[in-house]
Amino acid sequence: MRHEQVKERLKQFKEYFPPRLQELGVQTWHAIELPLGAMLERRSIVEVHRVLYPAAEVADFAQERILGPTADQVLVEVTYSVMSPGTERAQLLGLPGVYKHVRGAAFYPGYSGAGTVIDVGRRVTTFKVGDRVAGRIKHSSRYAVLPDFLFHVPDSVSLEHAAFIELGIIVLQGIRKARIKPGESVLVLGQGLIGQMADRLARMSGGAPVVAVARSKAKAPEATTAGAADRFLTVEELERAGVGDGYDVVIEATGSAHILPFAFSLARAGGRVIGLGTPKGRGEVNLGQADARSGVTFIGAHISGMPLHEQSDGLWTYQGEGELFIDLLARGALSLDALITQRRDPAEAGKVYEALRTGDSRVIGIMFDWRSYAK
């Protein structure tokens, strides 16, 4: 039977039952769905508070009961999670190519956080209860995650800083692909979380000078703290001053592909343009222009392009980058304090994401503090 026919049959079937009875059926299903799943899959039931998008352009904070970790997962009591404004805004709005909202199905945002292990599946050997960890964690008071996406955090590193891990990995793999050599000039377009971290890691790689560029002056103080960019320019200032022969490396960190043609115009002949993170939308490059003819290389640097396990020579894995990030924090080589511009109770998610939806440009890093939701 075709799908439409099945749907039509179900509809006819439903009409035999009065709404009250249908409601009762739905309620009964809601009541048994979870215990049934837990029994069949031999998993626990955990109570979580979490941020969700119930529909396009709507964010909520709710308490829910969900299935606990599988035999291969680690359950983390989350202490902090970091909001990644560009990606989470695109998901909230359901921008093309990022996420499509489906009626009746909620989306759970977030992908970078830190906390403590409170339960491990029976096949997990690398983590134990009580371990301090950071990894690919959603905005949730408790979150079950595969050990592949989790990292040990030493006592010398605060969980608040470790919570930036996934963003750190995104930027590290991008910077690595840029192959910055000592003394190469680097221009970072966009000064959100990704751009700000790129300033710091480009400088660490030997980039000199590192120039941070954004639309407005608002993020200049954070961009030019010790260890970050040498100079900050607004787009207007940059256009007025000109770029001379151009920059060796241009890092596109705005998350918008419209900027790519502009990025190409800033690179020197034979320079590199790095598309860091998730450039959304389309950018059109005029190949007839001199700058596009003179051997500029574009390097896509999305996190999905990196290997998870295999580690042959010169190829950095997800695990390798994550461990490096924690190591940089432990050695004090990377300072993230300036990037935490707001600490928020996740219960305020509605308001936080409403501001994000309207595109509040002052937002750099929003840290959700989950401590009051710990059991």
Place this chain on the structure above:
Amino acid sequence: MEQAATSPFQLSRRWFKWKIDFDAGMLADSLSPEKRLRVGIVGGGDIGLRNANSVHAAPAAVVAAVCDKNPGVLRELAKRFKVPGVPEYEDLLKRSDVDAVILSLPHKLHAPLAVQAAQAGKHVLLEKPMGVDLPAATEIVEACQKAGVRLTVNFSFRYRPAIELARQLIQDELLGDICGIQINMLMFKGASYWAGGFTARASGDWRASKEQAGGGILILQVCHAIDFLRYITGLEVKRVYSEYGTFGSPVEVEDAIGVCLLYDNGAIGSITASSHWRAERLDEVRIWGTHGALRIETNDRLELWSARRWGQLSPGKEHHLDNLPDIDYTAKWIHCFGLAIANDQPHDITGKDGWINNAVIEAAYNSRDSGRAEDMPAYRWEDAT
């Protein structure tokens, strides 16, 4: 266990509690008998009888006497409430055991009788609309101000749980900034209504007359929605454009009207109303804003969609709030008025509310005649009566 979706069970408990609070609020304020507002009932037609019942039901008020030109109606009312029946209005106003009068009469009589009551020092409760037109409303406001008596108009829809709840939702910013308001009021009023009202208990065909009634569906029914929308949203109408006509009814007044409104915050409103809609009655208001939308069915049912959470009502979903308590909102209006007088506090629905209502309606009627949009006049009297 708190689910993301609101179960009907949770909702009904919530509204049940709400109903208890609502009724308790009404009863907790009951007065000692000597402080109750003694109300003279003027007019005993369909609405007059309903208003008399509501005065009787209101804990802060009591039926003191009744007055109607029709001897049969007068006898019936006097017997019903066991109070004196007074055939002449002047005699009713002379009585010292009457503090206030409630006028449920053809619209044309509102102004002269209200002015007379004010001059006699009686508080005035008027059936809506306040005046047959704006000059009449002005006359009433000025007379009551001059005499120092209280004035209120039966815009008691404000006390309907659905309306109170809608106001609360908007105050809690569930809709964000209001962008639009739509009133749809489609019903059938046939020849019998125009000839004798709902039951013809006090037969009269004044409703069909422009001079007696001031207008048709707009002034008769839509006036409620115009008022409660001011109450719910806090917005004032700034400009009005209208077209109307009489198509299927044996009357002078309009039986179909379309109005376009501009509110003071820039929101855009529209009214579509007809008393010659032969299909099932439709009586609804839609309000939408930057963050949500609300549909109010005047038979006390709300549909809410908001991007913002409200207690257990999760955002991003349509919520049907339909088991609202059924209360005697007219009694609540009279009760609150009596209570405000007894406690020497300002009352809820004032002459200003009545006057502004008349002004919107007048602007709509004038607009069709002038062929252009009419700006709303300003309310000039600062002391609310």
